[in-house]
Amino acid sequence: MPRKHKTLPRLFIDQPLATGDQLKLEKAPSNYLVNVLRLNEGDEVILFNGQDGAFRATLVNGSKKAAQLEVAEQTSAQTPPSQIDYIFAPIKTARLDFMVQKATEMGVNALRPVQTQHTQMSRINYDRMRANAVEAAEQCEILNVPTVHEAQTLEKLIANWAETDPERKLIFADEETDVTDAAKALKPLGQSKVAVLIGPEGGFSEAERELLRAQSFCVPISLGPRILRADTAAIVALTLVQSNIGDLR
Structure with missing residues (x-):
């Protein structure tokens, strides 16, 4: 995607967007614009909300608690949602942050944590997960922020x-599968909606693997001959999917 207005900061807001709107921001985004980015009245920013595309806006009131913006023209139309969901066993916080950011950059539509027999992290900070997805979208000019389930x-x-x-x-991703050619296994899926499932650090249990293999909708693939950490496996699997049946073809 060509970069537009790349010198302007980008801000995700959970409000409708349209040309001519006067927006009053809550305390957190106001503080971010005024104290962190140090914008002054008259400075511009790119706004997006995951639904209406991206808009150029001008800061008209630099209040640190209730900044106000005037929305100008649309700079990018809203992109269609991805056909790829990402399902994963939660891992430790710092690496989960990284994994969520990279999955967002890779264009997933939803982040769906699952608990498996070998999952080590049972408590999930959903607000933190959402914040990491938003931050990745802001930095990489992504207009679709993944839904966190x-x-x-x-x-x-x-x-x-x-x-x-x-x-x-x-x-x-099944480290014991006989399907060693991931590209060959993926290509028949064409434009299908898909979800990519990465298991926990200890891998799926044998019972879980048998459960998955028994389902007609499941497609096992190998991620190669190396043992990968869960966050690395996420990047490899999503790259394989995007390059064979996604938007990297």
């Missing part, structure tokens, strides 16, 4: 799949 068990995810998302294929 609450965690569920892998068994419940599988049991409800046909009811909640019957058209979506589930691609899972």
Whole structure:
């Protein structure tokens, strides 16, 4: 995507956007614009909300607690949502931050944590996950911020799949699969909706692997001959998917 207005800071706001709007910001984004970015009245910023595209706006009131912006023209139309969801077993905080940021940069539509038998992290800071996704979108000029879902068990995810998302294929990284050519396994999926599943640091249990293999909607792939950490595996798997059936083709 060509960069537009790359010298201007970008700010995600959870408000509707349209040319001519006068927006009053809450304390946190006001503080960010005035104290962190040190914008003055008359300075410009790019706004986006994940729904209406991107707009150029001017700071008209530099209050640190309730800054006001005047919305000018639209600079980018809203991009369509990705067909790729990312499902993962939560990992330690710093590496989870990294993984969420990279998954956002790779263009996923949703972040869906699951609890597996070997998952080490049971508590998830959803606000932090959301903030990391927003930050990555702001820095990389992404207009779609992934939806953050609450965690569920892998068994419940599988049991409800046909009811909640019957058209979506589930691609899972299986270190014991006989399917060594990931590209060959992925290409038949074409333009299908997909989800990429990365297991915990200790891998899936044998029972979980058998459960996944038994599902007609599941597609096992290998990520190569090396043992990868979960955050690295996420990047490799999403790259394989995007380069074979996604927008990196």
